[in-house]
Amino acid sequence: MVKVFGNKATRFGFGEALVELGAKDDKIFVLGADTVSSVAINGFQDKFPDRFANVGIAESNLLGMAAGLSISGFIPFVSTYGVFASGRPWEQIRTTICYSKLNVKIGGSHSGLMVGPDGATHQALEEIAIMRCIPNMTVLVPCDAVETKKATMAAAYYKGPVYIRYGRENIPVITDESTPFEIGKAQVIKEGKDVCIMACGSMVYEALSAAEILEKEGIKAKVLNIHTIKPIDEKAVIDAAKECGAVVTAEEHQKFGGFGSAVAEVIVKNFPVPMEFVAVNDTFGESGKPSDLIAKYGLKDVNIVAAVKNVLKRK
Amino acid sequence: METADLKIISASVRKDILTMLEQAGSGHPGGSLSSVELMVDLYFNHMKINPKNFNDPARDFFILSKGHVCPVLYSVLAQMECISKDELCTLRKIGSRLQGHPAKDKNIPGVEISTGSLGYGLSIAAGVAKGMKTLKRDNRVYVLMGDGEQQEGSIWEAAMSASHFKLDNLCAVIDCNGLQIDGPVDKVLNIEPITDKYLSFGWNVISIDGHNLEEVDNAYARAKLNKEKPTVIIAKTVKGKGVSFMENNADWHGKAPSKEQLLQAFKEIDAAV
Secondary structure (H helix, E strand, O other): OOOOOOEEEHHHHHHHHHHHHHHOEEEHHEEEOOOOOOOOOOOHHOOOHHEEEOOOOHHHHHHHHHHHHHOOOEEEEEEEEHHHHHHHHHHHHHHHHHOOOOEEEEEEOEEOOOHHOOOHHHOOOOOOHHHHOOOEEEOOOOOHHHHHHHHHHHOOOOOEEEEEEEEEEEEOOOOOOOOOOOOOEEEEEEOOOOOOEEOOOOOHHHHHHHHHHHOOOOOOEEEEEEEEEEOOOOOHHHHHHHHHOOOEEEEEOOOOOHHHHHHHHHHHHHHHOOOOEEEEEOOOOOOOOHHHHHHHOOHHHHHHHHHHHHHOOOO | HHHHHHHHHHHHHHHHHHHHHHHHHHOOOOHHOOOOHHHHHHHHHEEEOOOOOOOOOOOOOOEEHHHHHHHHHHHHHOOOOOHHHHHHHHHHHHOOOOOOOHOOOOHOOOOOOOOOOOOOOOHHHHHHHHHHOOOOOOOEEEEEEEOOOHHHHHHHHHHHHHHHHHOOOOEEEEOOOOOOEEEHHHHHHHHOOOHHHHOOOOEEEEEEEEOOOOHHHHHHHHHHHHOOEEEEEEOOOOOOOOOOOOOHHHOOOOOOOOHHHHHHHHHHHHOOO
């Protein structure tokens, strides 16, 4: 069994980090867009109402005002559902924030299929692709609530725009306070030499679970938690490709342009090895229970196991 | 500064704009020329700025929402000796700091943020104004928009926000030259009644002739006295103002003059001072 420290939604890690940041730094300003409680930034709102603004259902203005707050000297954090945080104001993020290298931090909550019954309109599955292609942007996809808190704290003092992707549903907590976190540095969380499973976000737990299943069948999988999609830890990816000779990526995101593509860009250029991609396969989601959706769309540990077996045939 | 002096500076700014565009071989004369008086009076009579230190925390902020008219901004900054006259002629050329639309990463004193995609400046300005309010500072924030730009939906999100947050330190200016790329604004997508729209959004509205320096000066002064509400100055202007063959002609939205046209324009501008 994978060692877990309970279940918690990653959005609460984001919200807790903001409260801590707000207490020690009066430069922290938080903006919401009518989803304040559901993205868990209400704690900051309650404690620091003078450094909080709810701009209503107006995401273009959300990002525009954050840009303005940034040039007036604040470190603005915005948060709303991932589809609306990354999609609607994409051009403001590109042209106003990233081109100007502004210190704006974007929290994209409600990522992935696990949004569940709200269905495809609200299931953000494209943010990694559309955020990582913008110059000057940093993209973080932490694996649990504890890591989300660390990522948020680190983002505050990481120069330039940062997008942090996290979710609404409870997921297993697999890291603790002592687990190191550094933006841009991937972590080996399980050693193995037969294959490397590289995962981000909610799929890190599934990757660990897959590695345990594989171990029983005599396949030793290395597991890499790549919480920073951009700038990606090229050395860690290349080292793992060299050591294992086969790679499987896992993400709760579209297959095209996402995390797996980011890994492939590094591998193809530096040390080509066979790869498989566990991801949403160029389709929209639908309403349903999170666990049912994850199973239906092929994002379970067993899907990673199957991908590993496929990739090993080509090793 | 007196009106007579501002007129001389305005003429000089117009000549710089046209010279830059002739040298560049492309760019936007119409909207640059229509906003000259609005910009000159703002920079010389109202904005608190230190030309030696544009990062002074006590400065007033200016956001050029209609980024395509950056020649007027660069020319005014040259008048303040923040940019050399020689550098003006590098506009739109490779390696220049003077991009076709303002670029923050080129570190030009007075360019607070990159702009050029229309409809963004009012939100940015509202953000700065909210920031200054939060810090309890009295810095003012100015933003110049176009009339065609009012067609962007994000403007109205920002307009709603600025009045909701009572940003009386924000002064927006609309250069209403009546023309956009595809023709007259009222034919492409009518924005009228623009005054009523801003009034209904909770703004203080001041309507003026944007080429009458006394009216422009008075409008900025009145905006400073206004409390609780943001102010918008709706300035009726002439696209291509000061150059007869450019005036009220949408063809001159985004086209550079030839050498001959430049000389003709200079004659007209000099004759008018």
